[in-house]
Amino acid sequence: MGRQKSTELSGVKEIARRANVSIATVDRVIHNRKGVSEATRQKISTIIAEMGFQPNILASRLASKKVNHFAVLIPKSTETDYWESTIKGVERAHQEIKQYGIVLDKYFYDLNHKKSFSDAAKLLLKKHCDGVLLAPSFIREATDFIDDCQSRAIPYVFINSDIPGKDSLCYIGPHLYKSGHQAAQLISFGLKAGKVLIVNISKEIDSYHHLLRKEEGFRAYFDNNRGAIKMIKIDIRDTDQRSIEDALDGVMSEHQGVDAIFVTNSRVRSVANYLVKRSLENKILIGYDFLQENVKYLKQGVIDFLIGQKPEEQGYVSLMMLFQHIVMGVAMPKVNYMPIDIITRENYEFYKN
Amino acid sequence: MGRQKSTELSGVKEIARRANVSIATVDRVIHNRKGVSEATRQKISTIIAEMGFQPNILASRLASKKVNHFAVLIPKSTETDYWESTIKGVERAHQEIKQYGIVLDKYFYDLNHKKSFSDAAKLLLKKHCDGVLLAPSFIREATDFIDDCQSRAIPYVFINSDIPGKDSLCYIGPHLYKSGHQAAQLISFGLKAGKVLIVNISKEIDSYHHLLRKEEGFRAYFDNNRGAIKMIKIDIRDTDQRSIEDALDGVMSEHQGVDAIFVTNSRVRSVANYLVKRSLENKILIGYDFLQENVKYLKQGVIDFLIGQKPEEQGYVSLMMLFQHIVMGVAMPKVNYMPIDIITRENYEFYKN
DNA sequence: CTGAAAGCGCTTACAG
DNA sequence: CTGAAAGCGCTTACAG
Numbered sequence: 001m002g003r004q005k006s007t008e009l010s011g012v013k014e015i016a017r018r019a020n021v022s023i024a025t026v027d028r029v030i031h032n033r034k035g036v037s038e039a040t041r042q043k044i045s046t047i048i049a050e051m052g053f054q055p056n057i058l059a060s061r062l063a064s065k066k067v068n069h070f071a072v073l074i075p076k077s078t079e080t081d082y083w084e085s086t087i088k089g090v091e092r093a094h095q096e097i098k099q100y101g102i103v104l105d106k107y108f109y110d111l112n113h114k115k116s117f118s119d120a121a122k123l124l125l126k127k128h129c130d131g132v133l134l135a136p137s138f139i140r141e142a143t144d145f146i147d148d149c150q151s152r153a154i155p156y157v158f159i160n161s162d163i164p165g166k167d168s169l170c171y172i173g174p175h176l177y178k179s180g181h182q183a184a185q186l187i188s189f190g191l192k193a194g195k196v197l198i199v200n201i202s203k204e205i206d207s208y209h210h211l212l213r214k215e216e217g218f219r220a221y222f223d224n225n226r227g228a229i230k231m232i233k234i235d236i237r238d239t240d241q242r243s244i245e246d247a248l249d250g251v252m253s254e255h256q257g258v259d260a261i262f263v264t265n266s267r268v269r270s271v272a273n274y275l276v277k278r279s280l281e282n283k284i285l286i287g288y289d290f291l292q293e294n295v296k297y298l299k300q301g302v303i304d305f306l307i308g309q310k311p312e313e314q315g316y317v318s319l320m321m322l323f324q325h326i327v328m329g330v331a332m333p334k335v336n337y338m339p340i341d342i343i344t345r346e347n348y349e350f351y352k353n
Numbered sequence: 354m355g356r357q358k359s360t361e362l363s364g365v366k367e368i369a370r371r372a373n374v375s376i377a378t379v380d381r382v383i384h385n386r387k388g389v390s391e392a393t394r395q396k397i398s399t400i401i402a403e404m405g406f407q408p409n410i411l412a413s414r415l416a417s418k419k420v421n422h423f424a425v426l427i428p429k430s431t432e433t434d435y436w437e438s439t440i441k442g443v444e445r446a447h448q449e450i451k452q453y454g455i456v457l458d459k460y461f462y463d464l465n466h467k468k469s470f471s472d473a474a475k476l477l478l479k480k481h482c483d484g485v486l487l488a489p490s491f492i493r494e495a496t497d498f499i500d501d502c503q504s505r506a507i508p509y510v511f512i513n514s515d516i517p518g519k520d521s522l523c524y525i526g527p528h529l530y531k532s533g534h535q536a537a538q539l540i541s542f543g544l545k546a547g548k549v550l551i552v553n554i555s556k557e558i559d560s561y562h563h564l565l566r567k568e569e570g571f572r573a574y575f576d577n578n579r580g581a582i583k584m585i586k587i588d589i590r591d592t593d594q595r596s597i598e599d600a601l602d603g604v605m606s607e608h609q610g611v612d613a614i615f616v617t618n619s620r621v622r623s624v625a626n627y628l629v630k631r632s633l634e635n636k637i638l639i640g641y642d643f644l645q646e647n648v649k650y651l652k653q654g655v656i657d658f659l660i661g662q663k664p665e666e667q668g669y670v671s672l673m674m675l676f677q678h679i680v681m682g683v684a685m686p687k688v689n690y691m692p693i694d695i696i697t698r699e700n701y702e703f704y705k706n
Numbered sequence: 707c708t709g710a711a712a713g714c715g716c717t718t719a720c721a722g
Numbered sequence: 723c724t725g726a727a728a729g730c731g732c733t734t735a736c737a738g
Contacts, residue, residue, distance in 0.1 A: 013731075022709040024709060024710085025708060025709075034707095036708085056732065057732095058412075060732055063734080064732080065733090179700075182700050185699045190543055341694070346531065347692065347695070349531075350531070351692050365716065375725040376715095376717090378723085380716075381724090383716095388724080393723080393724085408715085414716090415715085415717090417717050417718080418729095418730060707738105708737105709738085710736095711734100713735105714733085720727090720728105722723105
């Protein structure tokens with residue numbers, strides 16, 4: 001391991017020397033603090049530019065002992081589900097940056113109750129906070145909340161879905177339409193002609209809007225590549241296994257000879273379970289999300305493909321974005337679409353959420 | 354933005370106070386330096402454990418001005434190729450950690466000349482270095498080099514491929530066998546019966562060994578799921594377009610009615626080009642790597658699937674591993690397989706190498 | 707508008 | 723074997 005006392009001329013001390021001022025004044029200029037004559041400011045700015053000076057962020061955070069609070073507002077998770085991965089990613093990012101004085105405040109809401117969102121949001125706004133990371137599941141409630149954020153000049157990033165028309169620091173999540181498109185392409189690769197069933201399962205009317213965007217993309221693919229594919233669709237609003245099976249029995253008997261099924265969310269496991277019970281495993285089945293239960297059916301060959309949305313990376317990237325923007329002062333892209341991952345029984349063991 | 358002077362009792366000062374010693378002695382114990390009586394060491398260790406003390410890495414690196422040199426030894430890249438991405442990932446990681454006093458020394462060799470590897474390795478070993486990241490393309494030469502590393506106690510990580518039997522800090526790269534398996538599954542999803550052609554294109558005898566592991570995995574899939582698939586194979590050692598086309602013409606006329614082609618590396622673009630020239634775009638074509646030229650044919654529908662090996666992430670992760678191990682003292686997994694990514698014309702625009 | 711001085715939490719000679 | 727003191731590059735009161 002080398003050791004080396006710095007001999008190079010750099011840092012605030014050198015700037016101060018060259019400008020013939022104290023380092024305190026240099027500091028004022030670096031941070032755009034007032035109380036510096038225009039002339040001195042000019043002189044120092046020029047020197048900074050010439051030197052290509054980059055402040056030492058370690059020393060800066062150490063000396064200032066500055067603390068930033070970031071708040072995260074997402075659905076609460078139940079065991080092994082999707083949002084569990086998201087919060088895991090957020091926490092992993094926090095581990096990496098907490099030494100810079102980043103405090104993470106977590107707020108969760110219940111996807112079945114809009115009010116829980118507003119309640120959590122209210123709590124959140126009671127404490128000081130320098131940036132927010134939110135999953136705006138409920139359009140109205142989320143809109144109210146971000147209006148509050150805006151009036152307090154708190155920057156926020158959308159995760160997993162966005163609110164069309166509402167400007168945020170950044171959106172991090174999937175391109176829903178395209179992911180539906182991808183599902184369609186996979187089916188059409190394996191099925192040149194036949195009947196395809198689209199299944200939406202959700203009691204959430206609000207989040208239904210996500211599913212619809214996937215469905216649109218799915219349909220559009222066959223419109224452009226129209227061939228011998230017929231499409232049927234069913235919406236299932238009661239999400240217990242029994243109701244799902246009844247609904248599927250209904251549609252299957254009404255429309256004989258379904259060859260492939262596209263489930264627009266992670267409930268594909270319920271459909272897989274149904275297919276096994278009815279000995280219909282040979283149908284092509286595609287759905288969403290790398291969840292334990294889904295992978296089980298993938299391994300068995302009941303589910304052919306899962307489309308992954310990288311919830312953990314979403315969480316990780318989101319918090320990092322906030323950090324890069326607020327602490328490091330780095331510019332960020334407006335949109336950061338997650339990859340559309342294709343998971344199969346051959347590659348699932350190497351998959352990273 | 355909050356500000357807050359620390360009031361909590363923590364840090365070396367507090368340890369020193371509790372142990373009734375100076376902070377210098379505390380420092381000696383923290384870093385296992387000698388020159389401390391066993392009694393004092395015991396006392397201090399206990400206090401450290403009790404407090405759950407974690408040294409402030411920012412302050413530590415700032416005060417010590419310690420510098421670590423990491424060396425990277427990989428093939429030199431030509432424009433937009435695979436290794437270009439790898440070095441990009443390495444450099445991105447370096448950007449993030451250089452503030453900790455990490456210096457990156459880059460060495461490149463020519464994949465067409467084994468000697469260039471040894472030469473670069475010799476150069477590398479002339480300078481001080483705390484860790485090495487290497488792509489061991491040439492087994493013999495790489496083995497000699499890591500023996501040197503071992504005798505100097507320099508830790509090293511393998512990237513992109515490993516040397517079976519040679520223990521390293523860590524291997525970061527694809528699971529070659531499984532990725533061949535994946536290619537086979539995709540083909541079999543789209544082709545229930547027919548003829549499949551395996552194509553190896555490489556003038557490199559050494560790196561041939563990689564391709565072979567992919568081919569093995571590919572074949573094994575059809576052995577397990579044997580059906581109406583016949584396999585043919587061709588090795589092409591002259592990699593100019595003309596020779597490739599001649600070779601393909603030969604095999605195609607000898608074996609009529611090939612339905613699908615699996616190219617075991619990124620040269621799939623050459624085969625795609627050939628198929629276009631002969632108006633054979635309707636055949637299923639699968640190959641490797643997210644390179645511009647390959648994506649061009651993916652968009653056109655000539656290539657059906659590309660398998661991505663995440664070269665950039667390989668580079669990023671590798672350097673981070675070295676950093677985590679050497680600077681942060683964190684334990685690392687022995688193997689870090691990259692995901693086996695499936696890239697299509699529907700999802701390529703969201704793909705990250 | 708400006709500067710001297712103390713301090714962030716740790717490390718490093720140096721002296722004993 | 724141990725400690726007092728200076729210093730890393732920056733920030734923050736405080737005084738002028």
